[in-house]
Amino acid sequence: TPDFDQTEHQHIRYNPLRDMWVLVSAHRMKRPWKGQVEKPSEEYVPRHDPSNPLCPGATRANGMVNPEYDSTFLFDNDFPALQPDAPEPGVSDHSLFQTKAAKGVCKVMCFHPWSDITLPLMQVSEIKNVIDKWAELLVDLGATYPWVQIFENKGAMMGCSNPHPHSQVWASNFLPNEPRLADRCQREYYRDKGVPMLLEYAKQEIQRKERVVVENEDWLVVVPYWATWPFQTLLLPRRHMLRLNDLSNEERQSLASIMKRLLTKYDNLFEISFPYSMGWHGAPTGHQLAEDMSHWQLHAHYYPPLLRSSTIRKFMVGYEMLAQEQRDLTPEQAAERLRNLPEEHYKTKAD
């Protein structure tokens, strides 16, 4: 047998944040694609549309009128998946039929008064404003709830039903599956090695370089060694911090800057407004604010679905749903492509 070459030979890699493996089969990029082709993302979005419930001055589903906001704007989701007052289900009569109450709140935060703008096209100071509001929300909702999930679904391909730039926040009285897993994995690593897993991981990636996409004095973006989505990235701080509200003013500034750089590269990859779901994971809140959470390190995940072009996505289907996630190019190949892209947005580039 020939020598192992990761761009040619199938292998599995371990994800220590989820205690799962991913199958990497790089040469699958070569197969012809005759399957579903996505609609190209909508080009024209009016800057202001009075019938769009996310716009300044618009009327929402519940009859409330939005203020004429000029930066960010926060409101309660009109169709919340979680509500503060859900009654307790009775006690389960069988261990295979277990239910618990789900209490919480769902909020929507618009990033900007314009509908035809996205984070990479906003100014760094405007992005910083978004980060400040996220941190504030975390403190507010985290006082009550053990988990506050801040996330953005961007693009119709990611189930986003409104092009106006916005994120969501769902806070719950339970620790959801994914953070529960991340908590366990980070806790075990810290117990065994005495150092926070993702602090050590960032240190290693800075040395190894091959998966780094962008970095600055406080932050680092890599295609993680165990990435499942083709151009998935992980945004990590260089110093140990538990939650978004731990960031200094300078760290918020440098975070805004690195987000703009990453998202500009994403848009430049296929010269479209790049779809993704992203979200923040930090130490749990609520009653866990008082506990030692040193094993946690704040981080953000970006999960973009596209694989080959603006219209060909990766399908996480049969084998992925039933057996294990599989990717068609190596994380190093993805990082190199992103790293080599310009940091000037294709839409604002002088010809």
Place this chain on the structure above:
Amino acid sequence: TPDFDQTEHQHIRYNPLRDMWVLVSAHRMKRPWKGQVEKPSEEYVPRHDPSNPLCPGATRANGMVNPEYDSTFLFDNDFPALQPDAPEPGVSDHSLFQTKAAKGVCKVMCFHPWSDITLPLMQVSEIKNVIDKWAELLVDLGATYPWVQIFENKGAMMGCSNPHPHSQVWASNFLPNEPRLADRCQREYYRDKGVPMLLEYAKQEIQRKERVVVENEDWLVVVPYWATWPFQTLLLPRRHMLRLNDLSNEERQSLASIMKRLLTKYDNLFEISFPYSMGWHGAPTGHQLAEDMSHWQLHAHYYPPLLRSSTIRKFMVGYEMLAQEQRDLTPEQAAERLRNLPEEHYKTKAD
């Protein structure tokens, strides 16, 4: 607070097969949908297309010519994600950077010589023939490999790139994430309760009735109590069996019959060829053929993406990817809709 009503009040339910929870927020079905609408599934597919590499007599990517087959047809995937001879990667230099070799084989099995037919429109005897081949493949590949994943991606929405009816089989030298989880959960339940989890679960569902979709003398289909996809189902045997090749001839016959009934209901739900990914989970094979696997119960999962109509799907995105899966109608509501649908296919119904 009012009494708990599962069709009105958010709650979480426990999935004992995956040790995870799902958020159930039934009233979210009421929210208006202005997001992405799927292309209606292609209506016209020619029965025979000599340029389709899955058709009898066609030439495949590697130059091989398919036989003029008249029932099922098995061949090696021309772009395999797993190969038998992948070399060993070296030993990892750090616990956060772990790689292992992935060895295996990927096969494709056509169900029928015609491209314009699907399982629900095939005869029971033809479906039985597919089941016989699956069982044969499991024995062949299971002699070497610890996991043999049999699955079907149906429809362009599920990343299927060829309308010709077919399934895939990916066998690997490792136990993938999902079966590893199912193995652990079933093992723990069996150790604690002394009965296979899914045997007890089927017994309970037969009594409770509200989640049953179809049943016959040997089999049962339910929308599981912990379903995440809107119309997800779980196909279970009534008696304890470990693997597909344990089925008697009568059980294969009755399996073919219940598959036809389930898939006909699926197609009748929105009067389209219903997309899904499905696959079989049974006790691991390879060196585990010799071990006591009594905790396992054979079962099949069906994961269909559609939510409201033939063109509106459920998006498992931001919250679902980062926190926890969430559904917009209760499993009981989904089961009731499926149960009440006719068992005659809308395409063959006399007007």
